[in-house]
Amino acid sequence: MSYLNINLKHDRCLGGGYGISSVISDNKGARVGVNISGGVSGYSNHIDFEGSLSNTFTGDVYISNRAGLQLFKSNGVVAVRGNVTVSDGGYLLLSRSNQISDSSILRLDGRKREAEFLFSGYQTSVISEKIHRVEVTGNGVIDYYHSLDRQHPHGDHRLYLDDLEIEWGGQLTIKNWMLSRDFLLVRKDSEHLNDALSRIKFEGHWEWRAALKDFDKDYWQLIPGIPEPSTYGAALGVVAVGACLMRRRQKAAPVHRPLWGRASADSILHRRR
Numbered sequence: 001m002s003y004l005n006i007n008l009k010h011d012r013c014l015g016g017g018y019g020i021s022s023v024i025s026d027n028k029g030a031r032v033g034v035n036i037s038g039g040v041s042g043y044s045n046h047i048d049f050e051g052s053l054s055n056t057f058t059g060d061v062y063i064s065n066r067a068g069l070q071l072f073k074s075n076g077v078v079a080v081r082g083n084v085t086v087s088d089g090g091y092l093l094l095s096r097s098n099q100i101s102d103s104s105i106l107r108l109d110g111r112k113r114e115a116e117f118l119f120s121g122y123q124t125s126v127i128s129e130k131i132h133r134v135e136v137t138g139n140g141v142i143d144y145y146h147s148l149d150r151q152h153p154h155g156d157h158r159l160y161l162d163d164l165e166i167e168w169g170g171q172l173t174i175k176n177w178m179l180s181r182d183f184l185l186v187r188k189d190s191e192h193l194n195d196a197l198s199r200i201k202f203e204g205h206w207e208w209r210a211a212l213k214d215f216d217k218d219y220w221q222l223i224p225g226i227p228e229p230s231t232y233g234a235a236l237g238v239v240a241v242g243a244c245l246m247r248r249r250q251k252a253a254p255v256h257r258p259l260w261g262r263a264s265a266d267s268i269l270h271r272r273r
Contacts, residue, residue: 019048043091136172187220
């Protein structure tokens with residue numbers, strides 16, 4: 001396999017990237033992949049796959065070292081057919097629907113720096129994507145509202161997955177998620193979903209674990225969880241024990257008697273005179 005190597009050494013401009021609108025294809029039957037690296041922090045340090053024609057290359061895409069790839073082709077036009085690995089502060093930015101092959105695997109390798117999958121916050125229309133599997137190592141992020149202007153409205157953002165796998169010690173953080181607007185949907189026959197739930201955190205919501213909500217006959221919707229009954233019960237138990245101890249201390253508090261002990265009221269009055 002041969003690779004198209006792109007090294008982004010400079011920050012071009014705020015909110016901008018380098019566009020590739022021509023078709024990237026395999027080389028005379030030999031698979032071609034794309035390797036994008038950077039070295040400059042900031043979300044403007046990215047390559048754009050754009051245009052109205054699908055890319056036909058079948059190799060994998062690697063995004064690393066703070067570089068980014070924005071998928072900005074026309075809705076339904078395939079930009080990536082192979083697997084995508086995002087690592088070391090890299091990011092994959094989705095700005096249109098159905099840009100990635102349904103059979104692709106997205107690997108978020110955040111062992112050095114967070115690896116991010118972002119939904120553009122500048123598109124008012126619905127953005128929907130289906131991927132075979134997301135695999136998380138280290139710290140991975142799915143951001144449902146990537147925008148410098150948080151007041152900018154956008155349509156529904158939906159990510160459909162056949163499977164979600166998070167390695168032991170890894171964590172997937174869901175950022176800027178809003179109920180009834182943003183959807184993380186995983187098939188009910190997912191192999192690794194149950195193990196992944198305790199390793200998912202919805203930023204700004206309950207951070208105990210993710211919970212499952214019935215979406216349709218095929219998919220679960222992942223939403224912010226609440227403490228498990230055993231954990232919640234234990235917390236209530238601690239509160240109850242604390243309240244009980246406080247009551248006992250109040251009951252056991254010493255009664256301050258006059259220094260003269262058991263003197264009668266008359267003698268007390270006499271002494272006060």
